[in-house]
Amino acid sequence: MTxxxxxIDTLVVGAGQAGVAMSExxxxxxxxxxxxxxxxxxxRWRTGRWDSLVANGPVWxxxxxxxxxxxxxxDAFASKERVAAYFEAYATKFNAPIRTGVEVRRVERAPxxxxxxxxxxxxxxxxxxxxxxxxxxxRPLIPPIIPKDATLTQIHSAxxxxxxxxxxxAVLVVGAGSSGVQIADELQRAGKTVYLSVGPHDRxxxxxxxxxxxxxxxxxxxxxxxxxTPGREHVTIAVxxxxxxxxxxxxxxxxxxITLVGLTKSFERGVIAFEADLADNLARGDENYLAVLDxxxxxxxxxxxxxxxxxxxxxxxxxxxCVIHPILELDLAQAGVTTIIWATGYLxxxxxxxxxxxxxxxxxxxxxxxxxxPGIYFxxxxxxxxxxxxFIWGVWHDARHIADHxxxxxxxxxxxxxxxxHANDCRTQGSxxxxxxxxxxxxxFD
Numbered sequence: 198m199t200x201x202x203x204x205i206d207t208l209v210v211g212a213g214q215a216g217v218a219m220s221e222x223x224x225x226x227x228x229x230x231x232x233x234x235x236x237x238x239x240x241r242w243r244t245g246r247w248d249s250l251v252a253n254g255p256v257w258x259x260x261x262x263x264x265x266x267x268x269x270x271x272d273a274f275a276s277k278e279r280v281a282a283y284f285e286a287y288a289t290k291f292n293a294p295i296r297t298g299v300e301v302r303r304v305e306r307a308p309x310x311x312x313x314x315x316x317x318x319x320x321x322x323x324x325x326x327x328x329x330x331x332x333x334x335x336r337p338l339i340p341p342i343i344p345k346d347a348t349l350t351q352i353h354s355a356x357x358x359x360x361x362x363x364x365x366x367a368v369l370v371v372g373a374g375s376s377g378v379q380i381a382d383e384l385q386r387a388g389k390t391v392y393l394s395v396g397p398h399d400r401x402x403x404x405x406x407x408x409x410x411x412x413x414x415x416x417x418x419x420x421x422x423x424x425x426t427p428g429r430e431h432v433t434i435a436v437x438x439x440x441x442x443x444x445x446x447x448x449x450x451x452x453x454x455i456t457l458v459g460l461t462k463s464f465e466r467g468v469i470a471f472e473a474d475l476a477d478n479l480a481r482g483d484e485n486y487l488a489v490l491d492x493x494x495x496x497x498x499x500x501x502x503x504x505x506x507x508x509x510x511x512x513x514x515x516x517x518x519c520v521i522h523p524i525l526e527l528d529l530a531q532a533g534v535t536t537i538i539w540a541t542g543y544l545x546x547x548x549x550x551x552x553x554x555x556x557x558x559x560x561x562x563x564x565x566x567x568x569x570x571p572g573i574y575f576x577x578x579x580x581x582x583x584x585x586x587x588f589i590w591g592v593w594h595d596a597r598h599i600a601d602h603x604x605x606x607x608x609x610x611x612x613x614x615x616x617x618x619h620a621n622d623c624r625t626q627g628s629x630x631x632x633x634x635x636x637x638x639x640x641x642f643d
Contacts, residue, residue, distance in 0.1 A: 204323040205231045207603060208315055210301045212238045212293075215330035215577030217284050218261060218593040220293040222600030228607065232330075233317060235300035238288055239281040241334075248359045249383060250277045251438045252589075253375055258411040259589045261287060272409070274438030305551040313552070313572065325572060326603060329550065329561075332577040333587070334543035343464045343537065349529065354380060354540040360387035366535030367391065369469070369527075371461045373398055374433035377540030378445050382437075385455050390533065392524075395447060395475060396460040398433040400482035401489050403444040406497065406504040410436065413493050420585040431579070435482070444486075447479055451517035458524050468528050475523045476516070483513065566599045574599050 209219045212234030223230045237243065252259045257271035259280075264287050266275060275283070288295055303316040304327055312325040337353035345351065350364055354376045360383065367390035370381040381393045401410050414420045435445040451457050459475040490510060497504050527534070547555065554570035556562050562569040565582040575581065576599060577592050585591030613621065 203320070205229055206324070206607070207231075207326040207328065208233065208301075208313075208322060208324040209328045209330050210304075211330040211332070211577075212284075212288070212295045212297065213241055213330065213332060213577070214239070214284060214589050215332060215592045215596065216295070216328075217288050217293060218596035219328050219330050219576055219599065220288070220295065221261075221263070221291055221593075222597045223603065224291055224293070226600050226604040228600065228603055230294065231322075232293060232295040233299045233301055234295060234297045235318070237297050238295060239284040241332075242277045242281040242284070245355050246277045247354070247357050247380065247383075249439070250379070251275060252277075252280055253436055253438045254411045254588070255409055255438070255442070258409070261589065261593045263287070264290060272442075274442055301549060303549050303551060311572075326574065326606075327572065328574040328576055328599065329547070330576045333545045333579055335546040336544045337539075338542050338544050339539045340461075340541060342461060343469070348535075350536040352536070352538055354538055355543075357538055360384050360389060363389070364535050367533045368536045368538060369394065369529070369534050370538045370540060372396070372433070372540030372542070373435055373447070374540060374542075375436055375445075377538075378435050378450070379437050379439050380538060380540060381455055382439070382450065382453075385450075385453060391455045392458055392527065392532070392534070393447075393450065393455050394458050394461045394471065395478050396433065397474075397478050398435050398482050399485040400435045400445055400447075402486060402510060403436065403438075403442050405490055405493050405510055406507050408493075408504065409442075410489070413489065413496075414584075417492055417496060420583065420588075420591065422584045423582065425580055425584070446514065447482070448514035448517055448520070451519055452514065456524070457517070457519045458527070467530055468526050470526050471524065473523060473525055476520050479516075479520065487511070566595055567602055574603070 207223060207228050207230040209216050209223070209230060209232040212232050216232050216234065217238070220230065220232050234240070251274040253274070255272045256266040256269050256275050259275070260266060260283070264283070266279070266283060269275060269279070300318040301315060302318065304313050307314050307323065312323060313327055315322045315324055315327065337355045339351065339353055343349070343351065354372070357380055368384050369392045370377050370384070371394040373393055373395040377393065381391050385391045403410055405413065437443060437445055447457055457475055458471045459478065460472040462470045462472050464470070547559070547561070552570045552573050554561055554563070554568040554573045561575045561578065563575050566575050568575055576596055577587060579587040581587070581595050582598065583591065586595050
């Protein structure tokens, strides 16, 4: 990799959706750059998801502005393989300078000069700027509740692929966000006995009055909210594009055969305990669901839109027995549970980034991706600039802002004062005898 590149103005770490978007905007700004990816383009979409996963937003929405999914219906939900192919095609479209199979192992300030030294699996590169486009989901999080036991399979949702790979027996899925709900549903449909641990969550409608939830978030201004409601920065959202897209309904999942339990609390002597909060969690999810419907109805009335009413969307199924008489303890052996799937999110891992860009709790310090360490940028993080920042279309817009910032900084650094301009003019005049041309202000930024 470094046989022909030992220095570059800007290095982008990661070639997922964030890295590909960043490369496009840097190229448009004329910024010399290189994107390094330790595996393949969009690798997380390829191997960090289960086999049947589809995007949670329709393809008319979950894409970059410069390329559509021409082979799919606009309202379809793309498979993970199709999403990965999309990013490959996008990178090819503008000939992104991406090097795959190269791992960035360490970034630190260059001693005695501007910029950074970047240690990779194929050598060291000197760079002026680094864009960290690895996202916020590097290390799967499994809470230390249940000790490792040879008789019990424990995996994170990132390592789940399909029902056939699991051992015989029942499954407890912990976490009822988009991943946990879809995995639990798939397992039950495959004939597994499934318990689903449901914590606090938002449960938006997949679609309402002929418009997808992504559309409602747009027209209601929710995608562009710059600050999360205090205490709700990381609320779990249960939404699904599976089987053509549908609204997640926990009561319907219970009627289907999944046993719902509350938030997973503790484990002792083979018995796992759950909080007595299942009914409350479902009720708060219902409140979120109905609030979206109310906001949509108000928007339609206020703007006089001709969208058909949908009264059936407000009809709720009765509480199932597992909600009325909640299970507070489960003896895993007696219940036949042989597998636990932890759909409990991820942690960021910036151990390779040895710069002063983090707060005391290890979180990146930045303003719209421009970090507290000059020359370091972050892209693809939740709420980087707005609610939509970690989504496909949102990361593209954040990348444009960061590219603009980099271009402006390069212009400042290329400024030449009067003495430098005079010396350059003298050299120019001396070389060909011509008088220097008059210069505009913009010419001071070579």
